[in-house]
Amino acid sequence: MGWWDWLRGKKDPATEGTTPALEKGLQKSRQSFWSRLRTLFATRSAIDAGSREEIEELLLSADVGPTVTEKILQGLEKELKELPLREGETLADRLEKVLLPLIQKPFSPPDGHPYVILLVGVNGVGKTTTLARLAYRLQQEGKKVLMGAADTFRAAAVEQLRRWSDKLHIPLVEKGMGADPGAVAFETVQKAIKEEYDIVLIDTAGRLHTRTPLMQELGKVYRVIGKALPGAPHEVLLVIDATTGQNALRQAEAFMQATACTGLVLTKLDGTAKGGIAFALVEQTGLPIRFIGIGEQAEDLLPFSAEGFVRGLLA
Ligand SMILES: Nc1nc2c(ncn2[C@@H]2O[C@H](COP(=O)(O)OP(=O)(O)OP(=O)(O)O)[C@@H](O)[C@H]2O)c(=O)[nH]1
Ligand SMILES: [Mg+2]
Structure with missing residues (x-):
């Protein structure tokens, strides 16, 4: 069993369904848009040309993006063709079924001891906060x-x-400002091997995805970690601020070119009405969302559950 299985284990109610915290965190997205979609659907049993356009507009305004929007519409149409709505059933009831596979990606963590996680992303997205919250949770x-x-x-x-x-009370390897980030990463992993740590979390500087030298530096940090421990880093978490909108897609593209990202952390979902970006990101990157941030408190980083997320949006 991989590291993340136990992290996502039964103790977290979000893996079972939605939670009050998750519902609150997704409140803005739900109220501004998903609930409108739900209302629109509540009275309809089929999608006609008029409603198709209306749905399309709503989905696009939530940053779901054109590809996913089309997939959602086609998914609903297919659903209805295969199994027409029963008496009392509405399109809204089918929405969950259509949305789930669009945001769910299989994930099997590689073995690794120590298990090394590198956090990357542009400035201010929540890398350090996420790292600290993860460290706390793992501890x-x-x-x-x-x-x-x-x-x-x-x-x-x-x-x-x-x-x-x-x-x-979690040890930290640091070499001060201006030190070579690769050297810090190397030393951290070496220490972890020598002193038999279970898990290593490495923070990196925020960098603009358009700055080539900085992106190359990230590639170097990645390779240096692999020299300290073959197979590492086992996880490269790309942290994305959900409030950045469509720019998130360009960030993802650039970071995926610079390092072998393995998963996404979507932060600040509590601050946006456009939580639909989650669907667009998964569609574009093919990466699983591993964690979501829904607030400023320590407990506001949740292991991602597709069911919990979709139900939280539609609740
Ligand atoms: N509302 C909200 N705020 C968050 C969330 N995650 C992080 N933040 C806030 O975002 C701000 C920036 O977080 P940091 O962790 O310092 O971001 P960073 O990516 O390390 O920033 P740099 O190192 O400067 O690139 C902090 O004020 C955090 O409290 C979240 O899920 N919701
Ligand atoms: Mg930071």
């Missing part, structure tokens, strides 16, 4: 966790991690 699970401060770009970045390290 609660009884895992021996080590953090690496490979964001050596800003003095405040190392400081931010050091505060977390003190607060959570």
